[in-house]
Amino acid sequence: MSSRLYFFAVCFGCLILAAIISFTRIYAVICNKSESILNYRGKSLALKTPQRHYSQEGGSLHGGKCHTISSDWVQHLKSSKELDSLGCKQKLPKVLIIGARTSGTRTLNRILGFHPQLATAAYEVKFFDKNYHRGSEWYRSQMPFSTPDQITLESTEGYMYHRNASLRVSKTLGDDIKVIIMLRDPVARSISDYLLTRHRIYDSKMTSAHYKRVFKESRSLDRLLVSGKGKHGRRGSTKMSYTIEDTFEKTVLKNPDLVSHKNIFIADSLYVYYLRSWVKKFTPNHILEVNAEKFARKPGETLAKVEEFLGVRPFFRPDYFKFNMNTSTFCLQKPQSICMPRLPVEYPVISEDAISKLRGHFENSCRYLFLLLKHYSELIGDIPLNYHPIE
Numbered sequence: 053m054s055s056r057l058y059f060f061a062v063c064f065g066c067l068i069l070a071a072i073i074s075f076t077r078i079y080a081v082i083c084n085k086s087e088s089i090l091n092y093r094g095k096s097l098a099l100k101t102p103q104r105h106y107s108q109e110g111g112s113l114h115g116g117k118c119h120t121i122s123s124d125w126v127q128h129l130k131s132s133k134e135l136d137s138l139g140c141k142q143k144l145p146k147v148l149i150i151g152a153r154t155s156g157t158r159t160l161n162r163i164l165g166f167h168p169q170l171a172t173a174a175y176e177v178k179f180f181d182k183n184y185h186r187g188s189e190w191y192r193s194q195m196p197f198s199t200p201d202q203i204t205l206e207s208t209e210g211y212m213y214h215r216n217a218s219l220r221v222s223k224t225l226g227d228d229i230k231v232i233i234m235l236r237d238p239v240a241r242s243i244s245d246y247l248l249t250r251h252r253i254y255d256s257k258m259t260s261a262h263y264k265r266v267f268k269e270s271r272s273l274d275r276l277l278v279s280g281k282g283k284h285g286r287r288g289s290t291k292m293s294y295t296i297e298d299t300f301e302k303t304v305l306k307n308p309d310l311v312s313h314k315n316i317f318i319a320d321s322l323y324v325y326y327l328r329s330w331v332k333k334f335t336p337n338h339i340l341e342v343n344a345e346k347f348a349r350k351p352g353e354t355l356a357k358v359e360e361f362l363g364v365r366p367f368f369r370p371d372y373f374k375f376n377m378n379t380s381t382f383c384l385q386k387p388q389s390i391c392m393p394r395l396p397v398e399y400p401v402i403s404e405d406a407i408s409k410l411r412g413h414f415e416n417s418c419r420y421l422f423l424l425l426k427h428y429s430e431l432i433g434d435i436p437l438n439y440h441p442i443e
């Protein structure tokens with residue numbers, strides 16, 4: 053009798069144990085804790101590192117975005133019935149990407165458009181530099197439709213350079229706005245900007261003179277710029293040089309020893325002059341500076357940093373990005389396989405001599421930039437001679 057009782061007691065104990073184990077497993081699956089259980093059992097070190105709990109693919113909290121994105125990056129708005137049921141509306145942005153030019157702002161903006169909690173404008177609206185006179189209702193009408201839980205983001209690389217943009221942003225959007233600045237090695241940026249502009253001149257159907265005029269007009273808005281006498285922040289654009297020669301060296305070096313500091317490709321890399329007004333206007337926790345080279349090499353890490361800054365759930369896992377040998381860039385694999393098109397620009401070899409002259413030219417502005425942004429250390433002293441971010 054007592055052995056029977058003992059047998060039942062053991063069976064009962066086993067049943068309770070099995071129930072506890074399966075409950076824990078179900079809990080683990082539902083709450084995404086399976087990693088922690090494995091770590092606990094194996095006493096893995098991984099338990100000590102913070103876990104990123106990624107949000108579900110696609111859709112917002114309320115289940116869906118207001119548009120879909122096709123492989124050519126075009127946003128297709130859903131039917132008005134769907135828009136109504138999702139509560140889609142056009143809202144003013146709460147996040148701006150303001151520059152710098154040719155630093156990957158277009159790519160970052162488009163990738164962020166896949167985050168379930170973000171809605172990004174499909175093109176540069178240029179409101180705070182070019183279209184301010186049109187008013188904030190016009191600006192709102194240019195914004196993407198978004199669900200109530202989504203944050204709207206707009207990206208225009210010219211904002212950073214405009215002398216009144218920071219003031220206009222705080223007036224229109226309030227001081228709670230979050231600002232993302234992408235900064236690239238200034239020499240690399242100047243070269244890239246020159247090559248893209250030259251390519252567009254050769255590629256466009258416009259005559260060279262016509263294109264140069266369009267190019268000049270697009271850059272010579274009321275910008276902060278460096279004057280010839282070394283006093284910074286003077287108003288106007290008459291002193292800028294928009295010369296584009298057939299080589300980069302001829303364009304930016306007045307003679308073999310002198311950098312043409314008023315040349316637009318050089319001036320647009322003097323970040324510190326333009327960022328002063330932004331740093332004065334917005335507190336550090338409202339400004340995120342993104343290292344463009346790091347973004348090009350490890351987009352997953354940059355996206356994690358941006359998600360944290362914006363306070364949205366982690367979505368872009370490192371394996372969402374895959375290096376593409378044809379474009380020499382990272383393309384998105386998930387939630388959609390899509391790649392940023394690159395202009396077929398050939399990268400000529402730039403003489404080491406010209407590069408080291410430019411490094412010398414940018415050294416001071418990098419140092420001041422460091423003081424301004426405190427932790428912007430990557431560009432100082434150890435800029436690789438190789439200007440291309442991918443190579």
Ligand SMILES: Nc1ncnc2c1ncn2[C@@H]1O[C@H](COP(=O)(O)OS(=O)(=O)O)[C@@H](OP(=O)(O)O)[C@H]1O
Pocket residue numbers: 152153154155156157158159209244245248347348351381382383392393394441
């Ligand atoms: N993933 C990915 N896909 C495509 N391009 C990438 C990517 N990551 C970074 N980059 C770099 O972005 C540089 C162009 O920057 P922007 O898009 O801001 O400039 S622009 O709109 O073309 O003027 C462009 O600079 P260049 O390499 O000089 O052409 C790219 O290197």
